[in-house]
Amino acid sequence: MRRLRLAVMAVLALSVSTTAPRAFAQGQTVTGAVETSPGGTTNVPIPGADTVLDRRVRDVSQRLRCPVCQGESIQESPAELAAQMKGVVREQLAAGKSEQDVLNYFLAKYGDWILLEPRAEGINLLVYWIPVIFMLIGGVVLFMTVKKWIKPRPVAGAADDVAPDAAAPAGAELNHV
Amino acid sequence: MDWKRAFMVTGAIGAPFIALLAFGMTRDPRQIPSPLPGKAAPTWTHEVFAPGADPAQQRTVGDTVRLADLKGKVVVVNFWASWCLACRDEHADLSEAAQQLASRGVKVFGMLYNDQPANGVRWIADMGGQSYPSLTDPGARTAIDYGLYGVPETFVIDQTGKVAHKFIGPVTATALIAKVDSVLKAGGAGGADSAAKTAVPAKGAP
Numbered sequence: 001m002r003r004l005r006l007a008v009m010a011v012l013a014l015s016v017s018t019t020a021p022r023a024f025a026q027g028q029t030v031t032g033a034v035e036t037s038p039g040g041t042t043n044v045p046i047p048g049a050d051t052v053l054d055r056r057v058r059d060v061s062q063r064l065r066c067p068v069c070q071g072e073s074i075q076e077s078p079a080e081l082a083a084q085m086k087g088v089v090r091e092q093l094a095a096g097k098s099e100q101d102v103l104n105y106f107l108a109k110y111g112d113w114i115l116l117e118p119r120a121e122g123i124n125l126l127v128y129w130i131p132v133i134f135m136l137i138g139g140v141v142l143f144m145t146v147k148k149w150i151k152p153r154p155v156a157g158a159a160d161d162v163a164p165d166a167a168a169p170a171g172a173e174l175n176h177v
Numbered sequence: 178m179d180w181k182r183a184f185m186v187t188g189a190i191g192a193p194f195i196a197l198l199a200f201g202m203t204r205d206p207r208q209i210p211s212p213l214p215g216k217a218a219p220t221w222t223h224e225v226f227a228p229g230a231d232p233a234q235q236r237t238v239g240d241t242v243r244l245a246d247l248k249g250k251v252v253v254v255n256f257w258a259s260w261c262l263a264c265r266d267e268h269a270d271l272s273e274a275a276q277q278l279a280s281r282g283v284k285v286f287g288m289l290y291n292d293q294p295a296n297g298v299r300w301i302a303d304m305g306g307q308s309y310p311s312l313t314d315p316g317a318r319t320a321i322d323y324g325l326y327g328v329p330e331t332f333v334i335d336q337t338g339k340v341a342h343k344f345i346g347p348v349t350a351t352a353l354i355a356k357v358d359s360v361l362k363a364g365g366a367g368g369a370d371s372a373a374k375t376a377v378p379a380k381g382a383p
Binding site: 067068070080081084085087088107108109110111113126130137 | 190194197206209210211212213216219291316317318320321322323324325326327
């Protein structure tokens, strides 16, 4: 039982550690937004220069799926529509909208589908939890199998080691391993 | 005994998972439900580049059409391009439907998607003309506003300015007319009077 609890905690810790950098990245881009909004109005692209606006456009574009190529983000897709959508992202960010505002605009037009990474809510949670659940089930199955394999052959006198109350033989076995 | 239990446990775990995957197989990943129907249609203001042959649908080339000015009418917007093969399939049906719907006060517009107006004009001539006018959409801004995935896509906008329906892929005259009729009927209960009121000054203005 304690083992199971440990396993669950490990999985939770893992999921927190994988989401934390993203939260941090979001925090970073938000501060970036404050920096750029005055400079963002100058719409003249400097050749070769990667401005803060460029970075923000890339951040948002990487999260939006291209409707033409469907497996790619609009950042990577060579499709004309993707380029135009990137133009819309740039315009809206330059106009002072936040990253989330821009994502919301595309969500209102294309629905949840437009996000390359599904939002962790509702039925989408299945996508996030099914692998974890199956890993846990697999782990339990593996544990049981291995336990069966390494189970010592019944030797005379082995029974003496077992606690005499014997109300929970399974628990007694666990103590052995 | 043990085998039976093993089968039952495997089944209990596996069956819902297989059912989920089986459900997934019934869905076409390229068909994406649009969140737009039921919501206010994004407004647009565009220039006419092809006039349209039907007198009731016709607009002068170079005119500006505003969706906002068409409130009270059912509007059909068809996104198309000269490079789009499926647009050829629907062209005759759409042109005929626009002619039939003109008598019901329905306005039909083509919206050129990622194409040169000159190509569009040539295409319309090649196809033997078109009953309704076509508009330009520079930079595909309106297409993106309508959540376009590809062409052709056709939107039916009701009298109150809401998106009533979205057709993905080529439409047939029967399907489009049936849809527009149901929108007209639904709007007829509450929207007809207000439509008549708003439509008259809007018509008289230009």
